[in-house]
Amino acid sequence: MINxxxxxxxxxxxxxxxxxxxxxxxxxxxxxVKKYIDEFGYESKILNNGAxxxxxxxxxxxxxxxxxxxxxxxxxxxxxxxxxxNLALTKLGGPITPTxxxxxxxxxxxxxxxxxxxxxxxxxxxxxxxxANTKPRDIDNLExxxxxxxxSKDDVLKLGIQxxxxxxxxxxxxxxxxxxxxxxxIDDKASAVVLLMLLKYTSENKLxxxxxxxxxxxxxxxxxxxxxxxxxDIDEFVTLDMGCVGLDLAGNEEAVSICAKDSGxxxxxxxxxxxxxLAKENKLNYTIDIFPxxxxxxxxxxxxxxxxxxxxxxxxxxxxxxMERTHIKGIENTxxxxxxxxxx
Numbered sequence: 425m426i427n428x429x430x431x432x433x434x435x436x437x438x439x440x441x442x443x444x445x446x447x448x449x450x451x452x453x454x455x456x457v458k459k460y461i462d463e464f465g466y467e468s469k470i471l472n473n474g475a476x477x478x479x480x481x482x483x484x485x486x487x488x489x490x491x492x493x494x495x496x497x498x499x500x501x502x503x504x505x506x507x508x509x510n511l512a513l514t515k516l517g518g519p520i521t522p523t524x525x526x527x528x529x530x531x532x533x534x535x536x537x538x539x540x541x542x543x544x545x546x547x548x549x550x551x552x553x554x555x556a557n558t559k560p561r562d563i564d565n566l567e568x569x570x571x572x573x574x575x576s577k578d579d580v581l582k583l584g585i586q587x588x589x590x591x592x593x594x595x596x597x598x599x600x601x602x603x604x605x606x607x608x609x610i611d612d613k614a615s616a617v618v619l620l621m622l623l624k625y626t627s628e629n630k631l632x633x634x635x636x637x638x639x640x641x642x643x644x645x646x647x648x649x650x651x652x653x654x655x656x657d658i659d660e661f662v663t664l665d666m667g668c669v670g671l672d673l674a675g676n677e678e679a680v681s682i683c684a685k686d687s688g689x690x691x692x693x694x695x696x697x698x699x700x701x702l703a704k705e706n707k708l709n710y711t712i713d714i715f716p717x718x719x720x721x722x723x724x725x726x727x728x729x730x731x732x733x734x735x736x737x738x739x740x741x742x743x744x745x746x747m748e749r750t751h752i753k754g755i756e757n758t759x760x761x762x763x764x765x766x767x768x
Contacts, residue, residue: 425706425760425763425764425768426622426625426759426760426763426767427625428621428752428755428756428759428760429621429625430752432621432624433617433621433752433755434599436460436617436620436621437597437599437605437613437614437617438597439456440453440456440457440495440613440616440617440620441595441597441607441609441613442595442597443456444499444530444532444590444592444595445495445496445497446496446497446498446499446500446516446517446590446591446592446646447496447497447498447499447516447517447643447644447645447646447647448496448499448501448516448590448644448647449499449532449590449592450474450495450496450643451474453495454470454474454475454476454495454641454643457476457495457616457620457641458470458476460620460623460624461476461478461620461623464623464624464627465627466478466479466480466623466627467479467480471653472653473643473644473653474643474644475640475641475642475643475644475650475653476640476641477638477639477640477655478623478638478639478640478641479636479637479638480633480636480637480638480639481633481636482632482633482634482635482636482637483632483633483634483635484634484635484636485635485636486635487635487636487659487660488635488636488637488638488655488657488658488659488660489634489635489636489637489638489658489659489660489661489662489765489766490637490638490639490640490654490655490658490660490661490662490732491619491637491638491639491640491661491662491663491664491762491765491766492639492640492641492642492651492654492661492663492664492721493612493613493615493616493618493619493640493641493642493663493664493665494612494615494616494641494642494643494644494645494646494650494651494665494721495612495613495616495641495642495643496517496642496643496644496645496646496650497517497608497609497611497613497646498515498516498517498518498519498608498609498646498745499515499516499517499519499590499591499592499593500513500514500515500516500519500524500529500543500590500591500592500593501513501514501515501516501588501589501590501591502514502531502568502585502586502587502588502589502590502591503587504587505577505580505581505585505586505587506567506577507576507577508575508576509570509574509575509576509577509579509580510567510568510569510570511531511541511567511568511570511580511585511591512564512567513543513563513566513567513568513591514563515563516590516646516647517646517647517745518646518745519745519746520745520746521561521562521563521566522561523746523747524543524561524566524593525543525544525545525561525566526542526543526544527542527543527593527594528540528541528542528543528593528594529541529542529543529568529591529592529593529594530591530592531568531570531585531589531590531591532589532590532591532592533583533584533585533586533589534584534586534588534589535584537583537584537585539570539571539572539583539585540570540571541568541569541570541571541591542568542569542571543566543567543568543591543593544566544567544568544569545559545561545565545566546559546565546566546567547559547565548569568591570583570585593608594608595607595608595609596608596747599752603751603752603753604677604749604750604751604752605749605750605751605752605755606747606748606749607748607749608747608748609748610666610739610741610748610749610750611665611666611741611744611745611748612645612664612665612666612738614666614738614739614741614750614755614758615664615665615666615738615739615758616641617755618664618755618758618759618762619639619641619664619762621759622759622762622763622766622767623639625763626767631767632767633766633767634766634767634768637766638654638655638658640654640721642721645665645720645721645724648719648724649724649727649728650721650724651663651721651722651724651725651728652724652725652727652728653728654721654725654728654730655730656729656730656731658730658732659732659733660695660732660733660734660735661722661725661730661732661733661734661735662695662699662734662735662736662737662762662765663720663721663722663734663735663736663737664736664737664738664758664762665720665721665736665738666738666739666740666741666744666748666750667679667680667681667683667711667713667715667737667738667739667740667741667754668681668713668715668718668740668741668744669740669741669742669744670742673713673714673715674711674712674713675711675713675740676711676740676754677739677740677741677742677749677750677751677753677754678709678740678751678753678754678757679709679710679711679739679740679753679754679757680703680708680709680710680711680737680738680739680740680754680757680758680760680761681710681711681712681713681737681738681739681740682696682699682700682703682710682711682712682713682735682736682737682761683696683713683714683715683718683720683735683736683737683738684696684712684713684714685714685715686714686715686716686718686719686720686723686736687715687716687717687718687719688719688720688722688723688726691722691734691735691736692733692734692735694733695733695734695735696735698765699735699737699761699765700712702761702764702765703757703761703764706760706764708757708760708761709753709754709757710757710761711740720736722734722735722736737758737761737762738758739751739754739755739757739758740754
């Protein structure tokens with residue numbers, strides 16, 4: 425069984441999580457992931473839409489299997505510049521916008537300048553606005569206050585900031601002594617780190633994959649079409665994404681979730697059962713669950729017309745699309761299950 429190297433996880437996770445990569449602005453994190461892949465000695469290429477494809481020859485070429493994680497995250501974009509020099513916003517993906525009030529952020533311009541700021545309610549001061557406590561924190565009532573001497577739209581334009589610039593909010597990355605990973609964007613950077621750990625382990629131990637394998641680091645998942653670009657010749661596809669925690673769901677932060685159905689319908693029955701049996705036989709902490717308000721890269725690839733068996737696994741994540749949290753144990757169980765599927 426694969427060993428979970430906690431110190432290596434901490435190192436790589438910090439690299440990946442602190443690299444800003446909202447959907448549509450992912451080239452930096454893809455290049456970072458590719459650098460790791462190159463060190464492991466695997467063949468990879470960046471596709472036209474910006475995703476990374478790793479191709480590995482297996483012992484058996486009778487079928488092609490695939491796995492993936494998406495490295496694009498939630499984020500924001502400048503919608504317009506206000507007359508007072510603050511920035512109106514539009515969402516990239518679906519962040520829980522009330523959690524963004526008072527978050528520090530960075531604005532990335534088209535000419536590679538970076539400016540600091542803070543996301544605030546448009547009624548940000550209790551001594552000034554009667555509705556400071558009650559005003560909705562939806563995207564139309566949030567704005568960026570730049571940490572620059574700007575007082576007008578023209579002042580902002582002179583900085584090189586314009587409509588369509590990327591706004592990235594603070595990751596708040598932390599791993600606690602008790603083993604919790606608490607940070608934004610566990611969905612789905614934790615899975616990306618899992619796949620890097622898998623490839624490091626197989627490379628160092630000269631392990632062969634069971635079948636010809638493609639591993640994808642996907643972009644644009646948060647807006648619904650991430651894995652639409654996967655190869656048409658894959659026969660099975662097990663994507664790694666977050667598992668849901670809450671209400672009547674079975675998932676928890678210490679387990680690997682195996683999804684039977686999400687908003688797009690059921691996952692492949694035979695492949696999902698195979699993963700359940702692998703988890704059971706190897707005494708992993710796992711749950712089987714339904715994710716009612718959820719879609720994955722399996723749905724994107726299916727919608728693109730790829731003919732394959734599809735399944736979904738991932739560590740249980742609390743407070744998804746907000747201030748997320750999971751446990752190292754859940755990440756470890758996810759790593760072991762994808763290892764069992766691809767290698768053992």
